[in-house]
Amino acid sequence: MSIILHHLEYSRSTRIIWLLEEMKVDYEMVRHARNPETFRSPEELAAVHPLAKAPTVIVDGVTMVESGAIIEYLIERFGDGGFAPAPDSPDRARYLEWMHFAEGTMGMPVILTALAPRFGGLGEALTPFITAEVTKLLGFANDALAGREFLVGDSLTGADINLCYLLEVATAAQLMSAYPELQRYLATMQARPAYEKSLELGGPIIFRPAA
Ligand SMILES: N[C@@H](CCC(=O)N[C@@H](CS)C(=O)NCC(=O)O)C(=O)O
Known part of the structure; x- marks a missing residue:
C-alpha cells in the first residue's frame, strides 16, 4: 500500500493530512509552495496532474483529485470501518x-x-x-x-x-x-x-x- 499526498501550502489539502492522521495510516507528503505573485500552484503540481490542484493523491499508483472523492476513497480503503456510516446505515x-x-x-x-x-x-x-x-x-x-x-x-x-x-x-x-x-x-x-x-x-x- 502506498499513499502519496501532494500538499499545497494554505490549501484544502490540509483536509487530507487531517484524515490520514485520524486514520493513523502511513503516507508520504510532497510539499508545494504557492507562486508568490499569483498565489496559484506551482509547475511541479501541474506535472503530477493537469489541473495542478490540491489536494492531489497518488494511491497505489493511481492519481486522484477532488477532496470529497479522495476522502471517500481513502476511507473505503483505509478507514477500517470508521469515518463513514455503512452503506446500509440510515445515516x-x-x-x-x-x-x-x-x-x-x-x-x-x-x-x-x-x-x-x-x-x-x-x-x-x-x-x-x-x-x-x-x-x-x-x-x-x-x-x-x-x-x-x-x-x-x-x-x-x-x-x-x-x-x-x-x-x-x-x-x-x-x-x-x-x-x-x-x-x-x-x-x-x-x-x-x-x-x-x-x-x-x-x-x-x-x-x-x-x-
Ligand atoms: N473542488 C476541489 C478544489 C481544489 C482547489 O481548487 N484547490 C486549490 C487549493 S485550496 C488549488 O489547488 N489552488 C491552486 C490553483 O488552482 O492554482 C477540491 O475540493 O479538491
Missing part, C-alpha cells in the same frame, strides 16, 4: 449529502466572498446574490449542527473533514459571527489531536499577510 444518505454539500454548494460562494477583497470586491451585480447565498448556507449548517458534535451520527466522518476547511475560510473572512453552533463545532474539531497535527505538518490553512 448514509445524510453523510453523502453533507460530504458533497461542502464543495458542491458551499465552496463557491464562501471562497468567492473570501477572495473578493483581493480583487476589488464582488461588485454591485454579484454582492446581493453571493451574500444571500452565504447567509443561507452558513445558517443551514449552523441549524443542522445545533446541539450536535458531528454532522452525522456520533463520531467523526469524512463529511466533517470536508466541511471544516470552508468554516476556516469563513472564519478568516469574518463570516461566522452570527453562527454560534458553527463556531462551537469548529472549535471542537480544531481541538482534535489529528487536526492539530495536520496544521503542524501542513502549516496554516489560511494565508495571513504580514501586517
Whole structure:
C-alpha cells in the first residue's frame, strides 16, 4: 500500500493530512509552495496532474483529485470501518449529502466572498446574490449542527473533514459571527489531536499577510 499526498501550502489539502492522521495510516507528503505573485500552484503540481490542484493523491499508483472523492476513497480503503456510516446505515444518505454539500454548494460562494477583497470586491451585480447565498448556507449548517458534535451520527466522518476547511475560510473572512453552533463545532474539531497535527505538518490553512 502506498499513499502519496501532494500538499499545497494554505490549501484544502490540509483536509487530507487531517484524515490520514485520524486514520493513523502511513503516507508520504510532497510539499508545494504557492507562486508568490499569483498565489496559484506551482509547475511541479501541474506535472503530477493537469489541473495542478490540491489536494492531489497518488494511491497505489493511481492519481486522484477532488477532496470529497479522495476522502471517500481513502476511507473505503483505509478507514477500517470508521469515518463513514455503512452503506446500509440510515445515516448514509445524510453523510453523502453533507460530504458533497461542502464543495458542491458551499465552496463557491464562501471562497468567492473570501477572495473578493483581493480583487476589488464582488461588485454591485454579484454582492446581493453571493451574500444571500452565504447567509443561507452558513445558517443551514449552523441549524443542522445545533446541539450536535458531528454532522452525522456520533463520531467523526469524512463529511466533517470536508466541511471544516470552508468554516476556516469563513472564519478568516469574518463570516461566522452570527453562527454560534458553527463556531462551537469548529472549535471542537480544531481541538482534535489529528487536526492539530495536520496544521503542524501542513502549516496554516489560511494565508495571513504580514501586517
Ligand atoms: N473542488 C476541489 C478544489 C481544489 C482547489 O481548487 N484547490 C486549490 C487549493 S485550496 C488549488 O489547488 N489552488 C491552486 C490553483 O488552482 O492554482 C477540491 O475540493 O479538491
